[in-house]
Amino acid sequence: MKFESYQKYKTYFESLIQEERKAEMEFHQNEISLLSPKQREKKGRAILLLSGKDAGTGIGGTYLVKLVRASGLPDNEISVGDIVIVSKEKPSGQEPFATVVEKTKRSITIAYNSSPPYLLYQKNLRLDLYANDITFQRMLSSLDQVSNQSNSIKLLLNKIDFFKDEVEQHNFDFLNRDLNQSQKDAIKKAINSDDLFLIHGPPGTGKTTTLSECIHQLSHLKNKVLVTAPSNTAVDNLLEKLTKSGLKCIRIGNPVRMNEALLSHSLDVLLQDSSDFQLANSLWNKTQILQKEQQDYLPATGQNTRGLKDDAIIRQAKSKKPYRGIPQSKLRKMAKWISLQREINALYEEANQLQQKAIHALLDEASVVCTTNSTAGSELLKDFTFDIVCVDEATQSTEPETLIPLIKGKKWILAGDHKQLPPTVKSEKAAPLKVSLFERLMHQNDERLNHMLSIQYRMHQQIMSFSNEQFYANELRAHPSIAQHTLKDLTGYSAFNMNPFIPKDVSNADKPIVFMDCADGVESSLEDSFSYYNEAEISLVQQVADELLSSKLFPEDIGIISPYDQQVSRLKSKLRDYHIEIKSIDGFQGREKEVIIISLVRANNSGKIGFLKDYRRLNVALTRAKRKLVIIGHKETLMHDKLYAEMIELFQNNSHVD
Numbered sequence: 147m148k149f150e151s152y153q154k155y156k157t158y159f160e161s162l163i164q165e166e167r168k169a170e171m172e173f174h175q176n177e178i179s180l181l182s183p184k185q186r187e188k189k190g191r192a193i194l195l196l197s198g199k200d201a202g203t204g205i206g207g208t209y210l211v212k213l214v215r216a217s218g219l220p221d222n223e224i225s226v227g228d229i230v231i232v233s234k235e236k237p238s239g240q241e242p243f244a245t246v247v248e249k250t251k252r253s254i255t256i257a258y259n260s261s262p263p264y265l266l267y268q269k270n271l272r273l274d275l276y277a278n279d280i281t282f283q284r285m286l287s288s289l290d291q292v293s294n295q296s297n298s299i300k301l302l303l304n305k306i307d308f309f310k311d312e313v314e315q316h317n318f319d320f321l322n323r324d325l326n327q328s329q330k331d332a333i334k335k336a337i338n339s340d341d342l343f344l345i346h347g348p349p350g351t352g353k354t355t356t357l358s359e360c361i362h363q364l365s366h367l368k369n370k371v372l373v374t375a376p377s378n379t380a381v382d383n384l385l386e387k388l389t390k391s392g393l394k395c396i397r398i399g400n401p402v403r404m405n406e407a408l409l410s411h412s413l414d415v416l417l418q419d420s421s422d423f424q425l426a427n428s429l430w431n432k433t434q435i436l437q438k439e440q441q442d443y444l445p446a447t448g449q450n451t452r453g454l455k456d457d458a459i460i461r462q463a464k465s466k467k468p469y470r471g472i473p474q475s476k477l478r479k480m481a482k483w484i485s486l487q488r489e490i491n492a493l494y495e496e497a498n499q500l501q502q503k504a505i506h507a508l509l510d511e512a513s514v515v516c517t518t519n520s521t522a523g524s525e526l527l528k529d530f531t532f533d534i535v536c537v538d539e540a541t542q543s544t545e546p547e548t549l550i551p552l553i554k555g556k557k558w559i560l561a562g563d564h565k566q567l568p569p570t571v572k573s574e575k576a577a578p579l580k581v582s583l584f585e586r587l588m589h590q591n592d593e594r595l596n597h598m599l600s601i602q603y604r605m606h607q608q609i610m611s612f613s614n615e616q617f618y619a620n621e622l623r624a625h626p627s628i629a630q631h632t633l634k635d636l637t638g639y640s641a642f643n644m645n646p647f648i649p650k651d652v653s654n655a656d657k658p659i660v661f662m663d664c665a666d667g668v669e670s671s672l673e674d675s676f677s678y679y680n681e682a683e684i685s686l687v688q689q690v691a692d693e694l695l696s697s698k699l700f701p702e703d704i705g706i707i708s709p710y711d712q713q714v715s716r717l718k719s720k721l722r723d724y725h726i727e728i729k730s731i732d733g734f735q736g737r738e739k740e741v742i743i744i745s746l747v748r749a750n751n752s753g754k755i756g757f758l759k760d761y762r763r764l765n766v767a768l769t770r771a772k773r774k775l776v777i778i779g780h781k782e783t784l785m786h787d788k789l790y791a792e793m794i795e796l797f798q799n800n801s802h803v804d
């Protein structure tokens with residue numbers, strides 16, 4: 147996809163974002179009707195047991211309601227800016243929308259455009275997330291903001307001038323002495339490139355290791371770097387590598403969603419040592435005392451005021467006479483409430499300024515700031531720009547989402563693998579969003595702008611072979627330290643063939659890959675479901691797991707993956723006591739295990755293989771195992787597809803010993 151002008155680019159992505167936003171809302175409606183309130187609270191998308199009270203008026207005359215849970219809010223994914231609904235038991239779908247404007251440990255304040263329903267001032271309320279709207283808003287805002295950045299537009303519209311001024315070339319003293327030549331080359335090219343560089347990292351090639359060294363070098367060269375990734379886990383993986391080698395980084399985001407071991411780098415934790423922030427805290431404490439005192443008086447809100455403005459109430463209270471039917475005692479109580487409110491507002495204002503000062507001091511000093519793509523668009527970073535923005539896992543986020551961090555920097559370095567699964571997109575109509583910016587730029591630019599890491603540190607070379615040929619033009623090499631590693635190297639492993647119906651190859655350490663034809667398997671699906679399961683394959687997976695466990699393999703060394711959620715949940719319940727990790731292929735991207743068992747599920751007369759046809763899913767599945775890969779599938783069905791047929795042929799012939 148190429149764009150002729152910024153306007154065309156903006157219109158194209160705006161409509162896709164709106165489609166996806168609609169699908170997100172439908173997803174929440176569905177989940178609300180399917181899950182119990184407690185199940186939804188556990189997922190972090192509902193908060194139960196709240197009590198509501200009037201919190202005055204907000205910006206633009208909105209009506210504010212504060213919802214409190216005295217015991218504290220449970221962990222949740224609801225953020226300021228999100229759209230929510232409040233109900234008594236189960237939402238009916240008729241509730242008006244509100245927007246979250248403030249969140250504390252015990253309360254959440256929401257804004258309504260018109261007078262909120264009376265229900266809001268009761269106990270036992272339930273608040274539901276309706277759309278994670280904040281990320282959509284940030285995407286739209288990034289699309290707008292990019293119009294002021296000629297350099298960014300040039301990159302997005304593929305108007306890159308390769309022959310402009312010579313870029314300053316740097317020589318490097320690498321911190322990580324173990325880097326291989328391909329990784330060093332990627333770092334040199336990325337740093338010496340002009341505005342944009344793409345690090346293509348096939349499975350296990352040390353993409354994060356390489357990006358981490360690159361960030362170190364950039365920081366040593368006195369650059370201010372913003373480092374982002376789509377998920378908190380991916381940000382923490384990178385942060386762990388960066389801080390291990392001594393780089394000072396600040397991590398922005400909700401500490402509840404961070405890896406505990408990395409909390410000392412969190413902005414929230416670092417702020418605790420700032421004297422300005424401590425002062426701000428004491429002012430917030432004062433506001434709480436004043437708010438308590440306010441409870442003895444009458445709130446000058448809603449019907450109490452009979453339309454009188456604050457100044458008029460104060461004036462009338464001084465006059466010692468009733469006014470518009472409001473008795474003098476009530477006027478005095480409201481006047482006192484107003485003067486306390488003014489004091490509270492002033493303290494809040496002062497505290498917020500002090501907090502801003504403390505945050506600015508920390509962020510001004512930091513050479514590396516780490517956060518998720520979405521949070522890069524938060525108010526906190528509003529006034530900051532960076533020399534370089536580095537985005538890890540860039541093939542897992544949509545183009546508008548990647549734009550959120552990118553517009554904060556002059557030069558972009560993206561790392562990812564467009565041969566693995568693309569970002570998740572809920573709406574069919576928004577499917578073009580599955581082409582990440584990384585993938586688009588990779589296809590539209592020549593090799594001067596990218597480098598593929600070519601040495602992998604995960605898979606036995608036979609396990610790597612098929613993916614290497616099909617997806618990486620045979621350019622991948624297995625590092626000698628792992629190229630021949632097998633189950634034999636694991637302490638205690640002793641192949642044991644206890645089940646005569648399971649081929650010996652399954653426990654034989656010298657056979658890194660086994661394809662098992664589950665010829666009597668039949669796919670089934672529940673009514674109204676596009677997900678499939680296959681009972682015969684479930685039984686075979688169990689027998690294979692038994693065989694491996696009795697060969698003294700630890701359950702934590704085994705992973706079971708399947709493309710279909712129905713199969714995953716049935717495998718989980720059948721193997722409940724096995725303590726083996728069982729996940730969808732999509733959920734296992736980025737992970738690895740010594741042994742992987744794949745159940746492919748599809749088995750029918752017409753050779754239909756559904757979304758197995760997305761070969762990137764097959765690539766992810768085949769590249770998770772380090773020492774042993776067992777693939778279970780219905781050969782006859784799979785042979786209808788050329789690529790699966792090639793895979794089966796290769797793996798059935800390829801189980802010789804090297």
Ligand SMILES: Nc1ncnc2c1ncn2[C@@H]1O[C@H](COP(=O)(O)OP(=O)(O)OP(=O)(O)O)[C@@H](O)[C@H]1O
Pocket residue numbers: 324325326329347348349350351352353354355356603604735736737
């Ligand atoms: N030069 C190297 N020498 C030795 N080990 C390395 C080297 N580079 C990476 N590794 C190891 O390879 C493994 C994968 O590295 P890393 O997590 O950086 O890879 P990745 O490409 O981001 O992974 P993924 O495939 O999950 O995206 C890690 O255990 C890492 O320590």
